[in-house]
Amino acid sequence: MAISSQIRAPVIADVARVAGVSVPTVSRVLTGSTPVSDEKRERVMSAIRELGYRPNAAARALVSGRQSMIAIVAGNTTRYGYSTTIQGIEEAARAAGYLVVISVLEVPEDSVDDAKVATTIDLVLSQPVAGVVVIEFDEAGIHASKAFPSTVPMVSAAAFPTDGATSPQAYLDDRAAGQAATEYLLGLGHETVHHVSLPQAIPRMGRTLGWADALRAAGIEVPPVIPGAWEPAAGREVGLALAARDDVTAVLCGNDEVAVGVIRGLYDGGRSVPGDVSVIGFDDEPLAAVTIPSLTTVSQDFIDLGRRAFGLLEQLITSGSAPSLSSASASLVVRESTSAPRTGRAVAS
C-alpha cells in the first residue's frame, strides 16, 4: 500500500536516503558524537528540515539506556505546598535537561489503599524514568516511598524526616517551626495554645510534635489535638466550635487555608481575631498577606525544598548515592492575626 506511506512519520533512514549519506552519519550529526564533514552535515540538516524529521524517543532511550525523565509521585498537586514543591522540582529538573512526569496517588479518606499505591508505582515504573521524587506530605506519600523497589533511584521531599527512612530526604524542619510559633504565642502571654492539625498522621506530623514540644517545655499540659482537614471550609467549622469555648485564646493551625477558615468561623461565632483569639497559620501562601486580618504564619520555602529534592535525586542518579538529608529553613512571619490576650482574660481564667 503505497498510499499509506505518506502518513508514516519520517525515520532516520528516510533522512539518510534524501541526504545521500548512511544512517550512522545522520545519527552523528544528530548526536554530535563524531565529527562530520561540513558538506554532509549541510545535506543532512536540510533533509531533516525538508522531512520534518524528529528522532524517535523510544528508540533512542532503548539503545542509549539514558533516560531524560524523572517522575514525581504525590498525593495531591493543587494545594499550595504541593504545587509549589512540584514547581521547584520541575524548574530544577528542566534546567538539568529532564522532563517531569507527574503521578498522583489516589488518596482515600483516612486509610491508604496499598493496592492503589502499588498500581501507581507500577504505572510510573512502566515508563523510562531515571528516578523519582516522592512528596511525603501525607500518609499516601509515606507509604509510596516505602513501597518503591530499591532498584530505582528515589528521594523524598518531606515536611519532617520520616523515621528510619532508607532513601535520601530533603525536608523542611516543620517541627522546629511549630515549636517556634507556639513559643511566640506563649511569649505573648497566652496561657496555652490549641492546635488544629492537618488530617492524617496526626501524632507524627512535625508541626504537631513541635507544638507539643513547646508546651511541654513551658510546663503546660498539652491539650488534645483538634483534628482538622486541608480545606478552609473545614477550618470554618472548627472555628465556629471554638468560638463557643471560653478557654481558647490562641490557635496554631496546620496550614493557612485552615487558619483563614478558623478565623472566619470564630468571626461568625461572634469572636474577633486577634482581639479574642490569636490565630497562626502555616506555609505563608500569597493570600496570607492580604486577608483581613492578615495572617501571622510560618513561611516555608517549598520552591527551595523542591530544588533540593531534585538535587539529591540527580546526585543519586549520577553518583549512586546522596546525603541522607538536607534541610530548608522556615521562619515566623508576624502579621495581624496574633496579639497578646485581652488583659484580665488570660490571667484570670
Place this chain on the structure above:
Amino acid sequence: MAISSQIRAPVIADVARVAGVSVPTVSRVLTGSTPVSDEKRERVMSAIRELGYRPNAAARALVSGRQSMIAIVAGNTTRYGYSTTIQGIEEAARAAGYLVVISVLEVPEDSVDDAKVATTIDLVLSQPVAGVVVIEFDEAGIHASKAFPSTVPMVSAAAFPTDGATSPQAYLDDRAAGQAATEYLLGLGHETVHHVSLPQAIPRMGRTLGWADALRAAGIEVPPVIPGAWEPAAGREVGLALAARDDVTAVLCGNDEVAVGVIRGLYDGGRSVPGDVSVIGFDDEPLAAVTIPSLTTVSQDFIDLGRRAFGLLEQLITSGSAPSLSSASASLVVRESTSAPRTGRAVAS
C-alpha cells in the same frame, strides 16, 4: 566481567531462561495477546517475581508504536485555575491509562520568547508522547499551541476560544461570565463597573470582553481597563489607588487572588467593602468562601475543563479528529463583597 552482571536489570531473556520457555512466550503472558498454557504461565510468573523483572518501557514503545504518555504544556502550574485544570486532565488521563508529563513554558514578563517556546516544544516532542494538551490561559500558552507541529495530536484548554484556532479546544465561556457578573453589579444600581484585568492579552481576554459587552449593552461608556497581575500583592496596590477615587463603586477583578488584594487595598485606604465599593472575583477558589468579607465571584469548573480537554485529545488520538470546541459552564456566586451602592452616592455623583 561477570562481576558487573549482577547490577544489570533483568530483561525478558532472563525470565525466559529461568522459566525454561522462549522469549515470545514470556511476552505473551505479559501482554495477554495469545493464550499460554497454565503450567508455563505459572513458571513465567514465578520467574518474573523471582527476578523482579519489569518490562523496558522504551523497547515496548518502540516495537508497539503505542505511547502511554500525554504531555501538558502550561505557562504555570501553581495558580488555582492552572493547577485545577491540570488535576482534571491528570485524573482523566490516569483513568484512561495514560501517564502525564508536565512541561512548563518559561514566561518572561510581558513578551513571549519564541525561542523558549520552541525549546519547550522540542523537549516535549523528544519524548514518546501520544498527544499534548496546551493550557491557553496566557500568551505563552497561545503561542505554544500555534507553534506545535501539526503532526502531533494537540488540543487546548482555554478560558475563551482563540480566534482561528486550528486544533480542538475545550473552553470555559468566561466572556459570558464576565458579562453576567457586570450585569449583576449594574443591576444592583452601580453607575458603572471598573475592571482590574489579568496581566496579558488585556484586550483579548474573554472576561474583559464580556465586561465591556455588558457596559455597552447598558449604554455606559467603557472606562479604561486597570492593568492588573496574577498576584494578591499587586491587587492590594490597585485597591489602594482605587480607594482615593470617589467615582469607583464597583470593581470586577480578573481573579480571586487579585480581588482579595483589591479589597485589602481598599480597606487600607479607608474604604469598606461592600459598603463603599463592591468587588467581584473570578474562579471561586476555596478560600473565597471564608475571607472577610467572603467573595462574590464567578465559579468556573476547571476540573471539568481539564477532563473535557483530555476527552478531546483522546478522541483525536484514536479517531484522528475531534469536535473543534466543547464548553464548560460558569456561574455567579453571590456572597458578601457586593451590595447596592450607598444611597445618594451612586445616584448623586
Place this chain on the structure above:
DNA sequence: CTGAAAGCGCTTACAG
C-alpha cells in the same frame, strides 16, 4: 571523516 555490522529489549506475524 564514513559506511557495513551488530545489537538495545521487546512484540508480532509465521509456521507448526
Place this chain on the structure above:
DNA sequence: CTGAAAGCGCTTACAG
C-alpha cells in the same frame, strides 16, 4: 499453545 525469525528506529564500536 509455542518456538524460530524478523524487525521496530536508533547508536555504538569496527574497520577503514
